[in-house]
Amino acid sequence: MLSKSQISLLKSLQHKRERRQHGLFLVEGYKSVVEFINSPYQIEAVYHTASFDPKVLKLSQKINLYEISVSDVEKISSLKTPQEVIALVKIPAWPTLDNAKLKQKFTLVLDGIQDPGNMGTIVRTADWFGIKNIICSDDTVDAYNPKVVQASMGSLSRINIYYVDLVDILPKTGLPIFGALLNGENIYQTNFGTGGLIVMGNEGNGIRPEVESLVTKSVTIPRVGEAESLNVAIAVAIFCSEINRNSHNNVGSQ
Amino acid sequence: MLSKSQISLLKSLQHKRERRQHGLFLVEGYKSVVEFINSPYQIEAVYHTASFDPKVLKLSQKINLYEISVSDVEKISSLKTPQEVIALVKIPAWPTLDNAKLKQKFTLVLDGIQDPGNMGTIVRTADWFGIKNIICSDDTVDAYNPKVVQASMGSLSRINIYYVDLVDILPKTGLPIFGALLNGENIYQTNFGTGGLIVMGNEGNGIRPEVESLVTKSVTIPRVGEAESLNVAIAVAIFCSEINRNSHNNVGSQ
Numbered sequence: 001m002l003s004k005s006q007i008s009l010l011k012s013l014q015h016k017r018e019r020r021q022h023g024l025f026l027v028e029g030y031k032s033v034v035e036f037i038n039s040p041y042q043i044e045a046v047y048h049t050a051s052f053d054p055k056v057l058k059l060s061q062k063i064n065l066y067e068i069s070v071s072d073v074e075k076i077s078s079l080k081t082p083q084e085v086i087a088l089v090k091i092p093a094w095p096t097l098d099n100a101k102l103k104q105k106f107t108l109v110l111d112g113i114q115d116p117g118n119m120g121t122i123v124r125t126a127d128w129f130g131i132k133n134i135i136c137s138d139d140t141v142d143a144y145n146p147k148v149v150q151a152s153m154g155s156l157s158r159i160n161i162y163y164v165d166l167v168d169i170l171p172k173t174g175l176p177i178f179g180a181l182l183n184g185e186n187i188y189q190t191n192f193g194t195g196g197l198i199v200m201g202n203e204g205n206g207i208r209p210e211v212e213s214l215v216t217k218s219v220t221i222p223r224v225g226e227a228e229s230l231n232v233a234i235a236v237a238i239f240c241s242e243i244n245r246n247s248h249n250n251v252g253s254q
Numbered sequence: 255m256l257s258k259s260q261i262s263l264l265k266s267l268q269h270k271r272e273r274r275q276h277g278l279f280l281v282e283g284y285k286s287v288v289e290f291i292n293s294p295y296q297i298e299a300v301y302h303t304a305s306f307d308p309k310v311l312k313l314s315q316k317i318n319l320y321e322i323s324v325s326d327v328e329k330i331s332s333l334k335t336p337q338e339v340i341a342l343v344k345i346p347a348w349p350t351l352d353n354a355k356l357k358q359k360f361t362l363v364l365d366g367i368q369d370p371g372n373m374g375t376i377v378r379t380a381d382w383f384g385i386k387n388i389i390c391s392d393d394t395v396d397a398y399n400p401k402v403v404q405a406s407m408g409s410l411s412r413i414n415i416y417y418v419d420l421v422d423i424l425p426k427t428g429l430p431i432f433g434a435l436l437n438g439e440n441i442y443q444t445n446f447g448t449g450g451l452i453v454m455g456n457e458g459n460g461i462r463p464e465v466e467s468l469v470t471k472s473v474t475i476p477r478v479g480e481a482e483s484l485n486v487a488i489a490v491a492i493f494c495s496e497i498n499r500n501s502h503n504n505v506g507s508q
Contacts, residue, residue: 031482117371121485130478155481188499224384224498227409228285230491231375237488238495244478245442 002047002072010047010076010088016142023091025144026076029083030056035154037063042090049073052084078146091144097135097162099173104195106243107133107175111166111211112202113140113232120151121233122200127155129240134159135197137166137211170214173197177216179207180235184218192243200239203232256301256326264301264330264342270396277345279398280330283337287311289408296344303327306338332400345398351389351416353427358449360497361387361429365420365465366456367394367486374405375487376454381409383494388413389451391420391465424468427451431470433461434489438472446497454493457486 002010010026012018019025024044027036030052037043037057045064048054054065073082108126113119119141126134141148143161152159170177176196199215201207207215221230221238230238256264264280266272273279278298281290284306291297291311299318302308308319327336362380367373373395380388395402397415406413424431430450453469455461461469475484475492484492 121488124481124485125488127479127481128475128477128484151485153481153483158480221382221495222498223382225381226412227378227381227407229407230382231378231405231487233485234375234379234487234491237484237491241475241492241495244476 002066002068002076007072007075010086014078014146016145019091019142019144025089025091025149026078026146027087027089027149028077028079028085028146029150030085032149032152032154032157033057033085033087035157036087036089037061039157041092041157044088044090046085046087047073047076048085054085057085079150094160094162097133097164097169097173099175102133102173102175102195102197105133106131106192106195106240107135107197108236109166109170109177109197109199110134110136110140111199111207112137112205113200114203115232116141116145116147117151118203118231118233119143119145120148120153120156122236123148123152123159123161124155125233125237125240127152127158129244131240132158132160133162135162135164135166135169138163166211167214170197170199170211177214178219178239179212179215179217180221180239181207181212181215181218182220184220187219187221187238187242190217190219190242192246194247198236198239198243200232200236256320256322256330261326261329267342268332268400270399273345273396273398279343279345279403280332280400281341281343281403282331282333282339282400283404284310284339286403286406286408286411287339287341289411290341290343291315291317293411295346295411298342298344300339300341301327301330302339308339311339333404348414348416351387351418351423351427353429356387356427356429356449356451359387360385360446360449360494361389361451362490363420363424363431363451363453364388364390364394365453365461366391366459367454368457369486370395370399370401371405372457372485372487373397373399374402374407374410376490377402377406377413377415378409379487379491379494381406381412383498385494386412386414387416389416389418389420389423392417420465421468424451424453424465431468432473432493433466433469433471434475434493435461435466435469435472436474438474441473441475441492441496444471444473444496446500448501452490452493452497454486454490
């Protein structure tokens with residue numbers, strides 16, 4: 001049984017300001033909760049309904065477990081169809097971006113992505129393709145937004161996400177900066193090398209001019225049909241796939 | 255000024271049953287409305303607020319234009335932030351699937367896609383990559399669902415979408431049937447040839463067994479990282495991109 005003030009706190013975590021103030025966010029649903037439990041994230045508590053058997057979480061560490069009513073779950077959940085289990089998770093204090101660690105890898109850079117569904121899908125896609133780090137402009141949607149957590153399907157637990165001033169930080173990496181832009185080099189003919197930054201712009205406006213001026217190679221996904229643009233998560237996927245294909249062909253046995 | 259019964263009818267088009275009963279659906283927002291006006295779709299009416307100047311639609315054909323109040327727009331809109339212009343569009347009677355027309359082309363086949371956002375993004379992505387036809391299982395989400403229309407960003411006006419019994423129809427095409435499956439051939443080494451069907455499965459359950467048994471080549475997007483799966487629209491994009499790259503490399507000057 002949760003107190004009114006507990007419900008009020010947990011519910012408030014749907015808003016960025018309260019998440020940052022308390023340093024906490026919620027993860028909803030069995031699969032995602034398990035992925036966060038098995039990650040370096042610190043779990044403050046797990047709330048579950050009577051119909052959920054916490055044994056299936058196979059907890060090897062001590063975690064505060066609370067059985068709560070379905071109506072309490074409905075109060076704190078951000079989902080239309082609330083799940084049986086919700087974890088209260090601590091937002092980590094990310095270490096400073098270590099440029100040395102970014103070398104020989106590919107890192108996504110998001111310049112002003114606004115849609116939480118897109119952001120979550122980008123995190124999930126990055127995780128599939130082995131990308132470990134995502135650098136976001138300060139105005140990119142918060143990664144701990146409930147819709148981002150939901151769309152990332154647990155992948156958020158494995159990706160380091162940094163919010164920075166891109167104009168300040170990108171030049172300091174000393175890495176090639178590929179930008180998804182119109183009129184760039186054909187992506188199918190681009191040599192991405194062994195590492196670098198892949199910059200993707202905002203849904204409506206693309207990469208902002210001051211970030212575009214830092215791009216060392218513009219890259220374009222050629223259009224065959226008539227759609228005006230691609231969804232940004234779709235563009236991310238095609239970039240990740242091309243990088244994956246390149247490195248696969250480099251090391252593969254064919 | 256709309257009558258109560260008109261508002262009631264327009265609002266009811268958020269539901270599939272009413273769309274099918276009346277043979278009508280709504281397209282919201284300037285960009286999408288323009289794309290449907292410039293398509294073979296038949297426009298029954300265009301509703302706009304006083305702040306919207308219908309001259310920007312550059313109508314060359316006679317279309318029924320109605321200025322309505324903002325509060326009426328809010329009543330009929332399915333969007334959180336209603337747009338200034340909404341078109342009432344007739345659902346076409348699709349001609350029977352012409353197998354001869356599918357040859358020398360790639361066609362997407364969707365087996366039970368449920369999420370309207372995914373469906374809309376798939377339509378938009380197909381349109382970018384020049385795919386003209388999408389064949390859906392009867393239980394795939396309705397393409398005229400407002401969220402599909404919204405996510406397709408106007409591309410729905412250019413894609414032919416067929417709802418069929420896949421088990422009955424797929425073998426009759428006589429085309430190669432590629433299926434997005436686990437443990438298939440590596441997509442980066444797959445020769446897609448010059449045409450065929452690309453089958454994508456439901457978000458949670460994949461391709462159903464009776465459809466999978468019709469697949470002539472299983473194809474897999476290799477995983478480098480740890481995500482359990484890819485979003486289906488993301489997988490569609492990677493298939494479309496690979497087909498595009500193959501045909502580009504066949505005809506390109508490098």
